[in-house]
Amino acid sequence: ALTNIEKTGPYFHDGSVASLEESIKIMGKLELNKELTEVEVTEITAFLKA
Template identity: 65%
Template sequence: MGLFANYAETIGSEKDDLGKFEVTEKENDKYMFKVPSLRNIAQTGPYFHDGAVESLSESVKIMGKIQLNKDLTDEQVGEIVTFLKTLTGEVPEEYQTAPAMPL
């Protein structure tokens, strides 16, 4: 899947995050990120790999531009967010508690 806009430029980030490449230094890993499930997406903000966006609605609007090259209307964003909220269930406890950091 290609992208129509640069993520860092779209959100106003000064740093271009190279993703997994920053760890592996393998060219094929540039801009590769682990993508979580959409389950409970309405309860798991902030959004994106860097936590740059607080609002699910704003996240949907940004991805409409980056992935579809579309400026979604407020109604379209609302419909998508309504659907995403239907994916909400009980949040597992391990998602609610930060993991212990190694000493």
């Protein structure tokens, strides 16, 4: 579930990523093979926190 995701860090199966923003950047690269811009990361973060 994504409820309160901003409060459930650290992230990933091993807790290796401290911030939601960093986890979004990493997954953008792994899943989309794309470096997300800061605007994209900010927008995705806001969406997940809504």
